[in-house]
Amino acid sequence: MTPLITEKISQAVGILREFDTDCWLTFTRETAINGDPTLPFLVGGDLTWHSALIITKSGRTCAIVGQYDKKGVEDLGVYSEVIGYVEGIREPLQETLRGIGPGKIAVNYSRESEICDGLTHGMYLTLCDMLSEIGLKERLTQADQIIGALRQRKTPAELERMKRAIAETERIFSEVALFIRPGRTEREIAHFMKECANEREIPFAWDAKVCPGVFTGPDTAAAHYSPTDRQVEEGHILNMDFGLKVEEYCSDLQRTFYIPRKGERAVPPDVQRGFDTIVRAIEESRKAMRPGVTGQSIDAVARRVITQAGYEEFPHALGHQVGRFAHDGNALLGPAWEKYAGKPFLPLEAGMVFTLEPRLTVPGRGIATVEEMVILRADGAEYLSTPQEALILAG
């Protein structure tokens, strides 16, 4: 744990310089109850009382925590100062900030980005009270650029964990392909996959109620819905959405299966065409990815492939970043819809890990979806997952 924290805190100092921000303050309490999603980059485990984790442009690192949390934070060995208090954080926090005398104090809130929005409104008000008393309230600013950069620029250690999560997920896709057959229910298939993960003691990348998502045939409820007692039928498409977490880093992949009818020698043309369109949408959008372009333009590439082939466009973004959460990062490969706010217009940057997950309906068959994971490098995006190039025949 600590090497990764050391690595990320050192990365943070560089980011503060890049964005010319004197001081980044993560202000939190009872993190087991209201955890700031930035916290795992800054400290291991939970903090109980009001706590301030301060990193400055000059490389100073200071943690102010309740007395009983002090030794745990000291043992991390990443903060040059660890201050413990008994009665309240006001005095040590004010003294430390007065000492730094920052022109800007970036704190963790953001309208647009949930991963940069860990500061609760009550804690924001408390901080304003304390900063007003020392004339620093007007220095507050949002840390969204800092946190965004920190999360999206994956270090080698972070990537290595994600690759292991992907490999474990792909192994389970291979295993379940042999389990799927007509008559099996979505619930049974999901249960089988969960057991595969549990045997290896690997946690799920998101809420286990919908991880995996398993959707068979033309009448499914579609994404984000728990597996049902609907049975697999011949001639139908089955798709699934699954992710695992290895040392806190996620995979998020989808695969499409076809269940041939008795005696059927080849995949029917409508099914094959739907699947091929998805694969083409992924590959064309991947090839369009470059640092500096917007996610909106990449989403448009895939959306165009789908609609030009005569299918309805998918009602969601083409892809999101992945990291400690299955949905991570700010920049999004998405359309200009209100709910995505400014995320589709942020420029892509090397080090970002994205999913590519277009979807289309094959009438009477089911939903074709494939979700791959790619990492953006200086010269383009490369697959982290092993891309699905053919329908998986099951049954």
Place this chain on the structure above:
Amino acid sequence: MTPLITEKISQAVGILREFDTDCWLTFTRETAINGDPTLPFLVGGDLTWHSALIITKSGRTCAIVGQYDKKGVEDLGVYSEVIGYVEGIREPLQETLRGIGPGKIAVNYSRESEICDGLTHGMYLTLCDMLSEIGLKERLTQADQIIGALRQRKTPAELERMKRAIAETERIFSEVALFIRPGRTEREIAHFMKECANEREIPFAWDAKVCPGVFTGPDTAAAHYSPTDRQVEEGHILNMDFGLKVEEYCSDLQRTFYIPRKGERAVPPDVQRGFDTIVRAIEESRKAMRPGVTGQSIDAVARRVITQAGYEEFPHALGHQVGRFAHDGNALLGPAWEKYAGKPFLPLEAGMVFTLEPRLTVPGRGIATVEEMVILRADGAEYLSTPQEALILAG
């Protein structure tokens, strides 16, 4: 899950009437990332996009959620309206609130209470923007009284879960008593307890790094610190802090053990006196508990027992509420210290579940701590745990 949600939402409507609040709005997004601690009372599982859970004094219940979350929320069967959206929440939220025309809209923030402070600052700003446009921004108020009441008034279903968590914890205390012996390390003892819980597939009530806390002898780092390689020695006191979670409801208990020296026939008087003082502090403070009194006055009872016996006072509160979190609720049995803010001055109320956990140091021996759990009834507090009345001799 759903019966408990139905029960709590119906309780919430009563609480809104009691506090004369027209409308309670829980506003959240990507709850797997930034979960509002109130959410498990209102909905099962996670919500992905901007979501509004609205309960009115008149008993109307409305959920506005992203399209893919709609079916899951509908299936709960507790919301009379479930509205799904594709592009953004602005329009359906504004329309719904205009329809309600509330005089007050309570939202989840609080300076003082972390459990009532689930609204992030970024989401608060977004909500202000949307409410400004329909002239309702000035109606915003804090929901801390509502959430506080909802969390602290335990229903029979909630209590039943907590009792099971306590029983499981006590069973593990009995088992570990036979495992403790001179030479065993804190780490080994903690590992043994964890294994007992894992065998029964019962999760821990808090961060597994410090659950259990195991502290042996006079040189321990004290609470909130991970078990070390320090060995159990004869003539020392060992204490531990442990809690489990049964169907999302916690226990939180401490027990004190003594490791007799070879040939020692009775517990040495200094150890016995320390332990007896702790037990007396718990029992006297329990007997003083009544609805309407403040936690500060109860804390003072225990603190006085300890200091009048000549020991240093404990550097923490006497007790906290327990629920879905090991530290739950607003009212606290604590002293008037800055970090506890107004919590020690809130009146106690029937239905609250508290810990009682004084501590003292027996010089050269270790730390005597016992933590019991009690529920406050109209006529006083009764033990939920089986009170420790004698030192547990181990080794």
